[in-house]
Each structure stands twice: as C-alpha cells, then as structure tokens.
Amino acid sequence: MTQTFYSKDHEWVRIGEDGLATVGITDHAQEALGDIVFVELPEPGRNVVAHEACAVVESVKAASDVYAPLTGTVSETNPAIVDEPALINTAAETTAWFFRMRLEDPTAVNALMSKAAYDEFLGSL
C-alpha cells in the first residue's frame, strides 16, 4: 500500500511507482469548502514551488486556492474533476485527484505529515 502524505494546507500526496507525485485536497478540505462547482487546474509543464497557489476550487459561495504541497513540475491534470467538480466532495482522497507532478527533490515528501500526524494536526485546529 502506497503511503499518503499530508500538508498543513490540506493537500494529500501519494508517490507512484513511476516516481510521480499525485496531489489532491483532503477530505477535511472538501468538507470545509462545501459543494464544489468549479475547479481550475495548473497547465501541465508549469513549474510550481511548495506553498504556491496553483489551483482554484469554487464552492457555491466562495473561491479557495489550492497550494502546491512540494516543488516540482506539473505533468498531468485530472479531467474528471473539471467535468464533474462535485466528485471532489465524494472522492477527495481517491479518484478526485487534482494533478500529478515530478518532484524536484523526491525526498522532500518526507517532510510532510503522515495520516496520524495530519489527524492530530486537524485536532489542534
């Protein structure tokens, strides 16, 4: 089972066998946002720096930025959530991933939180 890492900005990251990082928003984040109606994703090829705003999710009421959890280059985005943004509300940590990226430093992922650490972080908010 591939380990999932979490950021304090409420993104999750999973490293695939190809070394690419898959990024999405956490279930806690989708819950806080409410009904999601629109998502704007970064262009493949874009270089992003950790904590840089690189995607936008819009609920009925408000827009929120999604941040790059790590530094690297976006390689692919998920067309399924563009076509059906509500998928983020039902499958935030599985099929409703946002984008894949090639990490500048593959070891940087270890600086993110484990599931247990993220849950503890949520409890402290």
Next chain:
Amino acid sequence: MLKTPLDALHRRLGARMVEFAGYEMPLQYTGIMAEHQACREGAALFDVSHMGQAHIADARAFEALVPGDIAGLRPGRQRYTLLLNEAGGIIDDLMVANFGAHLQLVLNAGRKHVDLAHIRAHGVAITPHFERALVALQGPKAAAMLPEGAALRFMDAAALRVAGIACVVTRSGYTGEDGFEIGCAAEDAQALTGLLLARGATPAGLGARDSLRLEAGLCLYGNDIDEGRNPVEANLTWAIAKRRRADWGFLGAAPVRAALEAGPAEVLVGIKVTGRAPARAGAEIRNAQGEHVGAVTSGCFAPSLSAPVALGYVRADCAAAGTALDLIVRDKPIPGVVAPLPFVPHRYAR
C-alpha cells in the same frame, strides 16, 4: 456575538455557524446545494430572526421617509419599500405590513439600528421588537406545510395561531418561491420551528438563502445597494409609487426625481456568465471594447441553472439585455451577457 432564539436548534441540527451582521447564524446544515434544491422543489425553513421587527403607529408620518404608497396600503397587506437619505441613497430596503393598529417593519439585520436612529431623527415614533423570532418557510410545498396560512395570497399579512402559538404571518419571502415569513415571541420559536420541521420542512442556512435570492434577482443590502446608490440606479424604480411621483413628497425625492429624469449613469443588471467559474463581488466588468464599465456586486454559482450568475452595476449604455460583457476573474476575461431578471422565474401565490 449575538444569538437568535433558535441557536440551540441550529447546533442540534449540526449547522455550520458563521458571523453575519453581528449574529452567529447557520451557513448550512447539510449543504448549500441540497438546501437550495429543497426550497425550489419542496419547502425550506430559514431562521431570519436576526432581521429586525418593529412597529410604527403613524403611517402618514412614516410615508414621508419612503417612496412607497404607505397611506394606500390596506390592512392585511404588505409591501416592499426603501428608506432613503436626503441624497436619495438607500439607507435600507424593507418590508412593511399594515396590521390595522400599526405598521410592522422587517429591517435588515445589519441596518436595523441605523434605521431606528434615522426614523426617530425624523420625528417618527418606532418601537423595536428585535428580540422576536422570525422564520421563513419557502418553497412550492410551503402552503401545504402551513395550512393555517392558506387564506393568504402573495403579500397578504395576518395575525394567526399556529398550533396555539400567536404568530404574525406574511405570504412573502426572499427566495422567489411561494412561502411565508412567520414572526413569533422568542420563547415560542423552538416550538414553532419544531412543528414546521415535523411537517417536513428542510432546515436551510444563509448560503442557500443567498443563492436563492440571487437567482430570484433580489438585491442584498450591503452588496447590491447601499447609501451610495439611489433606487433608479438600483433598478428599483418600480418601488417609487405612482402617487408619490405626483407630489415627490418623500425624503430624498428631489435627487431621485433628477436621476429618473436625467437617466442614471450606472444601472444594476443581471449577468449570465459562460462556463462554470463564478464571478464574485468586486470582479471588474468590461465591455466588448475592453473598457471598464462596472463591477460585480453579487455573484455565485446558481444551483438551479447549473451556471454562474451575477448582479453588478454597469454603465447605462451597457445595460440593455443581450449586451456582451467580460467579467474579470483571476485576471482573465470571462464572457457574460446582460440578462433580464429574475434569472429563475418567481412563483408567488398571487
């Protein structure tokens, strides 16, 4: 922060609470989409106790402060009107109902204290009942859930008993749907609400209230109208009664009359936005030539249309229905078109 008489109920129902006009109010219970849909298809129940109920005995004196026909408002009838300042700017928009012995006003939460001071400053006695509860039961099934109000038609008002609770009921609301606004004493609010929920109403929060009123093309004070806007610019000319246009005898009449005769420089319009990205309040509006012609004052994704809609002020030459405009969202122009209001047809029980 202030709480309404229904605060405990909101928490029991698991509402997500937010600050609004100094009150802790429910933003949503299960989700804005579902609550919005419940109002369009069934019946939704909103706590609007943060709005201010107040009584005025002297209708003639009050009429001098508003452009509506108050002297002509028959007992048992309600009407939308505006408090204007001397410059014709909108101090508040409000509902006024004639209960025979007195007028009942329903004032916006964020403006009720300003309104009281303004009305009193002009020598009109007003008695606030801000402690009272007010709920809105809205939707095509509202009438079935409040058979006690069956005799009322749109904009009728009556004192009624609902399961023994003394209520002040108007057949009106702010969602574009048929429905009622029901006022009662604070200590009766939980029982009244419990009864309406037991009859099948869906609790709904401020999030759905906002998307519903925007689809219905109704102004939100503080967003779409304020003291810097007059009724002509705000597309509320219909709220200036014919009789009042004969004598122009209300506070702020001269500048309003001048705006009406000269035509406003900017007008509030509805805009249908292409794509799915909502243009929010503050978004710049440009015309087809790329000129700055206005700004969005309210915008959201309209659940009933599955598309974004907005209200905004635009230069008068860009206000005709069908005019192509660009709305600037995150530095990118998104095409839109001026659309007649309401976006979603009203379904009042006339």
